[in-house]
Amino acid sequence: MKALVTGGAGFIGSHIVDRLLDDGHEVTVFDDFSTGKNENLPDHDRLVVIEGDIRDYDALLNNMVGVEHVFHQAAIASVPKTIDDPIGSNAVNYQGTLHVLEAARNSGVQKVVFASSAAVYGDEPTLPKVETMLPVTLSPYAVDKLASEHACRIYHQLYGLETVCLRYFNVFGPRQDPSSPYSGVISIFADRLDQGLTPTVYGDGEQTRDYIFVSDVVEANMKAIANSAATGEVFNIATGNKTTLNQLLKTMCDLKGVDVAADYQQMRQGDIKDSYANVDKAAALLEWKADIELNQGLQNLFQQ
Ligand code: NAD
Ligand code: UD1
Numbered sequence: 001m002k003a004l005v006t007g008g009a010g011f012i013g014s015h016i017v018d019r020l021l022d023d024g025h026e027v028t029v030f031d032d033f034s035t036g037k038n039e040n041l042p043d044h045d046r047l048v049v050i051e052g053d054i055r056d057y058d059a060l061l062n063n064m065v066g067v068e069h070v071f072h073q074a075a076i077a078s079v080p081k082t083i084d085d086p087i088g089s090n091a092v093n094y095q096g097t098l099h100v101l102e103a104a105r106n107s108g109v110q111k112v113v114f115a116s117s118a119a120v121y122g123d124e125p126t127l128p129k130v131e132t133m134l135p136v137t138l139s140p141y142a143v144d145k146l147a148s149e150h151a152c153r154i155y156h157q158l159y160g161l162e163t164v165c166l167r168y169f170n171v172f173g174p175r176q177d178p179s180s181p182y183s184g185v186i187s188i189f190a191d192r193l194d195q196g197l198t199p200t201v202y203g204d205g206e207q208t209r210d211y212i213f214v215s216d217v218v219e220a221n222m223k224a225i226a227n228s229a230a231t232g233e234v235f236n237i238a239t240g241n242k243t244t245l246n247q248l249l250k251t252m253c254d255l256k257g258v259d260v261a262a263d264y265q266q267m268r269q270g271d272i273k274d275s276y277a278n279v280d281k282a283a284a285l286l287e288w289k290a291d292i293e294l295n296q297g298l299q300n301l302f303q304q
Helices: 011-022 055-061 079-084 086-093 094-106 139-158 185-195 216-226 247-254 282-287 296-301
Strands: 002-006 026-031 049-051 071-074 111-117 162-168 170-172 201-202 210-211 232-238 263-264
Touching: 002 011, 002 055, 011 216, 049 111, 055 086, 055 094, 079 086, 086 094, 086 139, 094 111, 094 139, 094 263, 111 139, 139 162, 162 216, 170 185, 170 216, 170 296, 185 247, 185 296, 201 247, 210 216, 210 296, 216 232, 216 282, 232 282, 247 296
Parallel strands: 002 026, 002 071, 026 049, 071 111, 111 162, 162 232, 170 210, 201 263
Antiparallel strands: none
16 A cells, blocks of 8 residues: 655654554655654655645645555644634645645545544533534634544545544654643653653643543554545544543653642633543444553653
8 A cells, every 4th residue: 555644754643654664555754844853754665755735735746646545644733823823724734634635636545534633522511522512612723623524524525535534632652742832741741750840730730631542543543544434434533531630640750750749820722621532433433442541651651
């Protein structure tokens, strides 16, 4: 199989690339390296790395020749960044998706798997979050992800391009970059604990998240390609377990053998209070379920 991974030099995308190479496929990474890094990628004779921007339709089209499957991971992944720049982030997170879909359609790509997000659910109070809920988005990030899901659906319905949308919950694992205050919280906390610095908790720390280890997310992407029942569908990709931020920090401190008090600050704008998933649909149609519990995933991460 020949696959193209947009955002393949980033945290999740680079793990998808590793898995595709391990499985014997030819892989093209298409990434503008805005947050992605070359060092996330191996030197490999079946890997081609293109520095390109998903806002550039022609560049995408040129690089999709002969590609069967596209894993569309490229995005501005930080919710606060999209609040600071809703127009700029729409150009990447929504219009960029349209470019990927249109280039895929015009290149004869068979299937596009799209990295959507639990953020689409926003503040809808039903818990756990289930795919049939009506989303109540809280940020430009969530609006663009939801609009992208709709674009995937209509490309399937109108043009017959096979699409699958995976709503990742809070993904963690090796290569998640802690360097920005907007990075994933586990990477930031791990970094601060290692440096002996006080972690900041936004809000009272009682917000819940469903943290999923990156190898489980990679497996969900593989199932999305392999499983025809998944086509045209949207799935929660999560463990089904909820953890408060205070519990997360305590577990991380225990595993690292340190004892620190957090610095509590005002809750962030656009922040979701509670987020954890119903994962029945993924089990039934995608034939996928997460294997790695939070504790095990944290141990894997700390052993790197
Ligand atoms: P990341 O920032 O590590 O990866 C995103 C990649 O996209 C980077 O390599 C970046 O350089 C690239 N990129 C950004 N803008 C681009 C553009 N205009 N053109 C080409 N490449 C571009 O983030 P991640 O955590 O690996 O996220 C991957 C995907 O998963 C994103 O779509 C994100 O929204 C989604 N997601 C992530 C999480 C999470 O918890 N990390 C949860 C839900 C959804
Ligand atoms: C994350 C992803 C987003 C994804 C969503 C799906 C990142 C950067 N964001 O957003 O792409 O779509 O999950 O659920 O990967 N926090 C602190 N202190 C910190 C950092 C964060 O208290 O130093 C808090 C945040 O305010 C939030 C929680 O921790 O309440 C999680 O934050 P974060 O890891 O940024 O994830 P989400 O905003 O949930």
